[in-house]
Amino acid sequence: MSARQTALNVLIACRKDGGWSNGVLKEYLVRDRLDRRDGALATRLCYGVLQNRGYLDFYLQQLLTGSIKKLHPALRDILHLGLYQIYLMDKIPESAAVHESVELAKQYCKKQPSAPGLVNGVLRNAVRTKGTLKEPVSWEDKYSHPADIINLLKGYVGKERTEPMLRANNQIPPMTVQVNTLKITPQALTAQLEEEGVTAEPHGWLAGCLVLTGTGNIEQLHSFREGLFYVQDPAARLSVLCADLTEDTRQVLDCCAAPGGKSFAAAMGMAGKGSIISCDVYPHKAELIGKGAERLGLDNITPMVQDATVFCPRWENAMDAVIADVPCSGYGIIRKKPDIRYKNLQDMAQLPQLQEKILCNAARYVKPGGLLLYSTCTLVRAENEAVVEKFLQTHSEFTTEPLPLPANFPKNDSGMLALVPGEYDTDGFFICRLRRAI
Numbered sequence: 001m002s003a004r005q006t007a008l009n010v011l012i013a014c015r016k017d018g019g020w021s022n023g024v025l026k027e028y029l030v031r032d033r034l035d036r037r038d039g040a041l042a043t044r045l046c047y048g049v050l051q052n053r054g055y056l057d058f059y060l061q062q063l064l065t066g067s068i069k070k071l072h073p074a075l076r077d078i079l080h081l082g083l084y085q086i087y088l089m090d091k092i093p094e095s096a097a098v099h100e101s102v103e104l105a106k107q108y109c110k111k112q113p114s115a116p117g118l119v120n121g122v123l124r125n126a127v128r129t130k131g132t133l134k135e136p137v138s139w140e141d142k143y144s145h146p147a148d149i150i151n152l153l154k155g156y157v158g159k160e161r162t163e164p165m166l167r168a169n170n171q172i173p174p175m176t177v178q179v180n181t182l183k184i185t186p187q188a189l190t191a192q193l194e195e196e197g198v199t200a201e202p203h204g205w206l207a208g209c210l211v212l213t214g215t216g217n218i219e220q221l222h223s224f225r226e227g228l229f230y231v232q233d234p235a236a237r238l239s240v241l242c243a244d245l246t247e248d249t250r251q252v253l254d255c256c257a258a259p260g261g262k263s264f265a266a267a268m269g270m271a272g273k274g275s276i277i278s279c280d281v282y283p284h285k286a287e288l289i290g291k292g293a294e295r296l297g298l299d300n301i302t303p304m305v306q307d308a309t310v311f312c313p314r315w316e317n318a319m320d321a322v323i324a325d326v327p328c329s330g331y332g333i334i335r336k337k338p339d340i341r342y343k344n345l346q347d348m349a350q351l352p353q354l355q356e357k358i359l360c361n362a363a364r365y366v367k368p369g370g371l372l373l374y375s376t377c378t379l380v381r382a383e384n385e386a387v388v389e390k391f392l393q394t395h396s397e398f399t400t401e402p403l404p405l406p407a408n409f410p411k412n413d414s415g416m417l418a419l420v421p422g423e424y425d426t427d428g429f430f431i432c433r434l435r436r437a438i
Contacts, residue, residue: 001032004081004100007045008108011077014050014339021050021339029217036216044172048088049080050338051170054144056083058136063122063129075115078104082123086130098123139166145334149341153331156379157420165379168422169334169341175212176203177229178237178265180296182272184228186210192223205406205424206234208268227296232261235332235419235429236325239375240265242403242417242431243321247271253315254278254323255308255362258285260292260301262323267298277315279306308358316364321371324362326355328376328383332428335421348380355387363395363436372398372434377427384430385416398434 001009009032010025017024025046029039049056060079061068068076082101085092102120109115136142139150143166154162179186186208190200193212198221203209210229218224218231240262245252249270254263257278266276278293278301280286289303306312308324329348330340359374366372374391376383392398400415408424409417419429 001034002100003034003038003041004045004104005107006032006034006038006042007049008074008077008081008104010042010046011049011080012074015073015077020337021046022337034217036220039217044089045081045084047172047338048084049077051335052084052088052144053080053342054141054146055136056080056087056144058141059083059087059126059133060122062133063125072109072112072115074108075105075112075118078108078115078119079122082119083126086123086126094127098127139163143167143170145169145341148345149331152345153379156381156418161420161422164422165420165428169338171335173233173335173427174425175215175218176206176232176234176237177210177212178232178261178268179208179210180228180230181208181268183226183297189223189228192228193221196221196223203234205408206237209234209237225295230261230264230292230296232265233333233336233427233429234424235377235426236261237265238405238419238426239325239373239429239431240269240323242405242433243269243323243371243373244404245269245321247273249320250274251319252276252321252323253319253362253365254325255306255365256280256325256327256358257289257303257323258282260289260303262325263289263301264292264296264298266321266323267293267296267300270300272298272300274300274320276301278303279308281305281307309354309361311361311364317367319365319367319370321373322362322365323373323375324359325373325375325377326358327351328355328378329380330377332377332379332419332421332430334428336427352382352387355383356390359387359391360395363391363398363434366436368436369438370436372436374432374434376430378430379418379420379428384418384432388416388432388434397437399437401433401435403431403433 006028010028013024014021082097085097102116105115105119179189193200198215199213200210257263258280263278278289283305286303286305293301334340403412416432419426421428
């Protein structure tokens with residue numbers, strides 16, 4: 001299986017089955033047994049097309065004599081892959097982009113005898129007219145975000161921050177990893193990764209984190225298998241830092257923990273001491289947390305199957321800290337899940353009700369004087385500040401308190417922080433720190 005075939009199969013599977021691109025891509029990379037180089041190319045092609053669908057359609061319409069909407073979906077995917085290589089990749093020979101796309105049309109569009117000729121004609125025309133076609137002007141065409149998503153996000157971050165955010169959503173996110181400081185130092189891990197052909201640089205403002213390049217399939221690295229690090233976006237890592245957990249922290253509950261990154265960060269913050277209960281509503285996800293903790297050697301983590309909306313009496317008033325990273329619309333992680341932008345907004349309408357229910361239930365577990373950390377990976381007021389404000393109206397025993405942030409952040413007094421893509425090179429994220437009265 002070639003990198004282009006794998007990328008096309010992922011695009012088709014996501015469209016037909018509604019799967020998330022990151023999960024489908026991971027599955028297909030393993031299934032197709034691509035080496036590091038082809039795996040990287042397939043990943044770039046898949047995410048590149050999903051990130052730039054509107055942008056590519058803007059040019060495709062100028063290159064077609066008919067309407068884009070009349071194209072068979074698979075044929076449109078093939079044309080997107082070809083155009084992405086021609087317009088947005090500088091290391092792929094244009095002739096190779098055309099030839100390989102024609103071959104894909106022969107294989108995937110057998111019921112359309114004219115498809116290979118159409119692909120050949122459109123892509124050759126794209127090469128010939130490159131730099132002469134009309135350029136996109138609207139944010140919808142330029143950044144491939146539907147208008148309703150743009151308006152929703154602009155209402156939250158403001159007009160001036162919107163375009164940089166949209167631009168950041170289409171960039172390739174850096175590979176940031178948290179060093180397992182219970183096993184190795186950042187310096188020693190850097191040296192080991194370099195022996196494996198991976199470049200590692202210290203993160204700009206997060207201690208104990210590295211930014212990697214040239215990883216290929218990260219799960220194939222010996223250092224990964226040895227549990228010397230795990231992948232985590234700086235925003236998620238920062239949220240756990242805002243909980244300010246130490247080796248004196250005795251009992252922590254991570255009530256929506258899968259895939260486990262925040263629990264792992266908490267365990268390291270606690271120097272491997274104390275106890276962390278990491279919950280998810282689905283057994284297979286709780287099992288995933290357990291496998292991750294085992295790989296990292298974190299024996300103070302106990303994975304459990306538990307619905308975060310259902311009260312567990314034995315945990316009442318028992319936790320020094322509760323982490324509630326609740327299910328959300330995910331509009332802060334569009335750069336990692338580019339297909340989120342194409343989901344129906346109405347599918348997310350009931351989320352605030354669920355989030356409030358989880359937060360209220362989680363509050364019952366916090367002991368007097370304990371900490372409650374609420375977070376999401378979205379940029380919508382209804383799921384962020386509005387949920388906290390409604391919670392505080394009925395839970396007077398809780399108050400917000402300032403976030404302990406790294407020195408490169410402005411001083412925080414509100415106890416709430418919204419991270420916007422394009423500003424600190426993080427995912428979009430919301431963090432709120434709440435303290436229960438003694």
